[in-house]
Amino acid sequence: MRVFNCDHCGHLVFFDSVRCLHCGSALAFLPDALAMAALAPAPRDGPLLWRRMGEHGGAMYRMCHNHSAYQACNFAVPASDAVALCASCRQTRVLPDLSQPAHLGRWQQIEAAKRQLFYTLARLGLEPVPGRCGPVFEFLADLPGDPAILTGHHGGTITLNVAEADDGERARRRIALGEPYRTLIGHLRHESGHFYWDQLVRDGDRSAPFRSLFGDERQDYAAALQAHYAKGHDLGDWSAQHVSAYATAHPWEDWAETWAHYLHMIDLLETAASYQASVTVPAPRAALRHHVTDPFASPRPAFQDMVRQWVPLTLLLNSLNRSLGQSDAYPFALSSGAMAKLRFVHDLVQA
Incomplete structure (x- = not known):
């Protein structure tokens, strides 16, 4: 941003x-x-x-x-x-009871994150698209006696439990699930990935190259998730081919996690470029200096150039956080296998 x-x-x-x-x-x-x-x-x-x-x-x-x-x-x-309503707010079709102050405050936070998502997708040329609507959103709250609201995507509709806007509740769920990262913008980026899988992979006739990288999405989704959660934290060396542990659950989740990481990369690089940031990585013999390029510059930077800037930028970001006694803002280390999937997303978006 x-x-x-x-x-x-x-x-x-x-x-x-x-x-x-x-x-x-x-x-x-x-x-x-x-x-x-x-x-x-x-x-x-x-x-x-x-x-x-x-x-x-x-x-x-x-x-x-x-x-x-x-x-x-x-x-x-x-x-x-x-x-x-504006172009972003009109995409929200269902709201919680806003007469409850807690729901109102949480909804305001979610809409702020959704506007950030809208901006990035629009800058990428994905939203709004003439003749085609973007995803529809439903923001719901748990009600006594009713089944819990699950965050997810189905048929173009993204559902988010407004409890995710409560910092304490979100931290509790992150710890319970063993996740290093859980944010509102992360949720929305991930779920938008499911929507754009339909648009870019399924409807774009890119299923064959997708399966060669991510696996066959035709496997039973519910059974795959059940098997994933049954493993607990015993997921083996998932980092060699995936951006996160959850990405191992199913090829659809692998895509959505990779998509979210690509949007993380685009947004952070644009922010750094708007400050004309340069990062010098200290080294014993010769320090390497990286000037961050706007990912929307003309001509667009190549994917490998973005990666070369991304790695030292996240190193600096995490080092600054640690200096303030905070956890890493970007708690991931991307392998060559994960980078190949990110490149696939990049090439689809650029096309």
């Missing part, structure tokens, strides 16, 4: 900013332009309408309904759009 500048005063702002702390301008992200904009009210053109500051006769916008009603969104909607 890149950082932005207020286009009124030039001050540094962020993707989730709603106001410039330097000049006080109202800010909104414009999904149609993939840009952060300083907006000024345009009451002469209509109630609750805004346009970019300094523009006369340009495009007009209104704030997403979830911004006005819940302070839960900073995306704007083109004034010509009949839908009150």
Whole structure:
């Protein structure tokens, strides 16, 4: 995720900013332009309408309904759009009971993570796609006496238990499942991988090369998951071919975990590049210096160049975290087998 500048005063702002702390301008992200904009009210053109500051006769916008009603969104909607919700919020079809304060706060956090996912997918050219909708989301809460809500994907719908937005509950589940990493954005990236497997592999007629790398997805999914959890922590040397232990459960999960890691890579590289970051890795004889390239630069950097920048960047990130007494932000070490799968994802997306 890149950082932005207020286009009124030039001050540094962020993707989730709603106001410039330097000049006080109202800010909104414009999904149609993939840009952060300083907006000024345009009451002469209509109630609750805004346009970019300094523009006369340009495009007009209104704030997403979830911004006005819940302070839960900073995306704007083109004034010509009949839908009150922004391009990201309208993908959420089912919500928990927002009259409960805990549900409201958790939903706000989930929507923030979903907007980050929306941005990355849109930058990759995957969403929105003319003539094809992106995934649909249902955010649900456990109810007494009902079966527990399971996070997952089915038929284009991504379901997320809002309890995942509670830091304590998410940490409890991470420890219980022996996971090194569990975040909201990680969940959404993983589940979006299942959606895009349908789009890019199944419907893109790429099943044969997929199976040569990930295995045959036609094996019984429920039985594979049951066998995976029955093994507990005894999963053998999974790291030689997989990005995570959970990726060994089934080829679909291997793909989704690899897809999520690819989005991690894209997002982190873009952030570092927006700060014009360079990383020098100390060495006894000759230190190696790596300048981070924007993954969306033209021409796009090659996959191997991205990997060469990714490895020292995550080393620096984890070292900084350890200096502050925190756990590694990226607790993974990717093998050549896992890298081959990441390259497969990269080549599909670029195509």
